[in-house]
Amino acid sequence: MGQFPARPGDITRDWWDKVLGRVPARWRWEPIGTGQVGDSVRFHLEFADGSGPATLAGKFAAADPTSRGTAAMLGLYAREVRFYREIAPQLPVRTPQVHAAEVSADGASFVLLFEDLGPARGGNQLAGCSLAEAREGVRQAAALHAPGWRNPQLLDLDWLQPDPAAAAQVRALYPHAQAVFRDRYAAALEPEYMALCEELAEFTAAAERVPERVSLVHGDFRLDNMLFDVKGGAEPIAVLDWQTIAVGNGLTDLGYFLGCGIGDSLRRAHERELVELYCAEMTARGVALTPDRVWRDYAIGALHGVSTAVFSAAFVVRTERGDANFLSMARGACALCLEHGSLDLLKKG
Numbered sequence: 001m002g003q004f005p006a007r008p009g010d011i012t013r014d015w016w017d018k019v020l021g022r023v024p025a026r027w028r029w030e031p032i033g034t035g036q037v038g039d040s041v042r043f044h045l046e047f048a049d050g051s052g053p054a055t056l057a058g059k060f061a062a063a064d065p066t067s068r069g070t071a072a073m074l075g076l077y078a079r080e081v082r083f084y085r086e087i088a089p090q091l092p093v094r095t096p097q098v099h100a101a102e103v104s105a106d107g108a109s110f111v112l113l114f115e116d117l118g119p120a121r122g123g124n125q126l127a128g129c130s131l132a133e134a135r136e137g138v139r140q141a142a143a144l145h146a147p148g149w150r151n152p153q154l155l156d157l158d159w160l161q162p163d164p165a166a167a168a169q170v171r172a173l174y175p176h177a178q179a180v181f182r183d184r185y186a187a188a189l190e191p192e193y194m195a196l197c198e199e200l201a202e203f204t205a206a207a208e209r210v211p212e213r214v215s216l217v218h219g220d221f222r223l224d225n226m227l228f229d230v231k232g233g234a235e236p237i238a239v240l241d242w243q244t245i246a247v248g249n250g251l252t253d254l255g256y257f258l259g260c261g262i263g264d265s266l267r268r269a270h271e272r273e274l275v276e277l278y279c280a281e282m283t284a285r286g287v288a289l290t291p292d293r294v295w296r297d298y299a300i301g302a303l304h305g306v307s308t309a310v311f312s313a314a315f316v317v318r319t320e321r322g323d324a325n326f327l328s329m330a331r332g333a334c335a336l337c338l339e340h341g342s343l344d345l346l347k348k349g
Contacts (some may be wrong), residue, residue, distance in 0.1 A: 004102040006109045007060055008041050019100040019113060022047065029058070033122065036316040037062055037071045037243060038080075042116060055116040057096065061109050064317040072108040074166060076243035081110050082159055083242040087216070090154070092143045094230070094238040117238050120230045123223030125325050128263030131270055133228055136237040137257055138274050141221060142281035144239075145250030148216040149287045155213055160247050162211045170311070174205045177314035181326075184313065188327055193334035200306055200343060212249040219244025220308065221253040222261040224325070251294050254278055255301025259336035260309065260329035267336065299340035305333030 005011045008029045016023045024045040033040040043056045061077060062068045071077055081103040088095050096114035103110040123129060129137075148154040178201035186194060218225075218239070225241040258267050258274060267274075272291065275298060279289040309329040316322065337343060 004100070004111045005060075006104075006111070007063075008043070008058060032057070036064075036312075036319065036322055037067050037076060038241075039063055042118070053116065055118070056099065057114040057116050057118075059110075059112040059114070062317070067316040068108060070315040071243065072106065073169070075107055075163070077110040078103045078107045079159070079245050080241070080243040081112065083245045084112060086157070087154065087245070088242075091147055091216075093140055094143075094235060095242070096238060096240070117227050117230045119232045120227040120238070123226035123228060125222055125224045125261070126321075126328055128266060129223055129228075129261075131266060133223075133237070134258075134262045134266060134270070134274060135277060136228070137221070137223075137226060137261070138254070138278045139281050140226075140237055140239050141218075141250065141253050141257065142278055142285060144218060145215040145253070146282050146285035146287050149214065149250070149282075151215075154216060155247050160216075160245070162246070167208075167211075171205050171208070173315075174201055174307075174311065177201070177311045180314035181310045184323070185327060185330075189330060190334075192338065193330060196334050196337060196343065197306060197310055197330065200303060201310065203343070203347065204307060211247065213247055215248070215250040217244075217246050217248035217250060218242065218253050219246055219248075219304075221257045222329070249297055249301065251297035252301035252304050254294075255298045255303075255336070255342075256305045256308070256333070258298075259302035259333035260305035261332070264332050264335045267332065296345055299337070299342045300346050302333050302336040302340070303342050303346060305329055306337060309333065 005015055011027070013023045016027075025048045026046045027043055029041045029043045031039065032042045038059050039062055040057065040059045043058055045054060045056065062071065081101045084095070084098045084101045088098070096117055098112060098114055100111060100113040123133070178197060181197060182194065189197075220241060220243070221239075225239060227238045227240065228236065230236070230238050254275070258271060275291045275294065279291055279294060282289045309326045313322070313326040
């Protein structure tokens with residue numbers, strides 16, 4: 001794949017010429033976003049003739065070795081690069097246009113260079129969102145899931161297939177992750193929610209599940225991975241951070257989004273409406289679904305929010321916002337799961 005800059009400061013004039021076909025007279029960069037597994041920046045470019053683009057966005061491996069090691073172990077960087085190269089052009093989901101997408105052979109270093117979607121409002125997991133924004137997120141979920149629904153042309157891509165060794169490693173590490181989560185948050189998380197986390201950890205460590213092959217799944221479909229009012233309001237939404245793209249059941253994304261994404265009060269007030277909207281959008285895209293048909297898978301999907309909060313808390317760098325974020329995710333997902341008996345549904349198979 002050749003040489004590429006592993007950090008923003010490594011970029012050379014030759015690399016700009018390779019990816020843009022011209023060389024800025026001057027450039028600078030600044031950090032953006034709140035990601036803990038990758039580091040994102042905005043580049044400000046000045047060309048001698050005054051032509052643009054004036055700004056671009058870049059994404060690199062996390063500077064923190066713990067987060068970077070976790071991402072490499074799970075193949076996250078390679079997946080995101082291949083998503084932008086091979087799948088994004090086939091989907092009606094709004095993602096940023098890519099100028100460069102490269103990853104190292106060991107999967108521990110990568111670079112993505114995007115169009116700059118700013119000015120835009122980054123989704124904020126802690127603040128929640130409006131009903132209108134939740135609707136836009138649901139529409140994007142359908143735009144992702146419908147093209148690959150039972151479609152072997154997308155679902156059979158070799159690099160999207162589950163890695164049994166990685167899955168076994170996650171199961172082996174899960175009790176440790178739950179122990180870290182318990183020690184860190186037992187005083188902050190409601191006892192009934194922590195009890196659900198404990199029960200899910202025991203089940204996850206003991207049960208080897210066969211992954212479903214229904215559709216593409218984003219895997220981390222929440223507000224922090226969305227932009228609203230893209231390009232100053234020209235477009236309503238864009239979806240970012242495709243490191244966890246996989247084959248599974250699209251209802252996992254919906255349960256995850258409504259559970260640990262939009263805020264529990266909004267979810268309780270508008271849950272049925274949002275599930276109905278998803279089904280209507282999927283049906284319009286050629287996949288006939290009804291709320292009654294998908295409700296079980298939706299409820300089970302919310303458990304992914306619980307497990308993600310637990311596992312991520314243990315294996316990415318700890319920050320104050322990260323603590324608040326993982327607690328927010330766990331609270332919302334646990335509330336949905338307890339309300340709908342999600343873990344019992346999962347155990348019944």
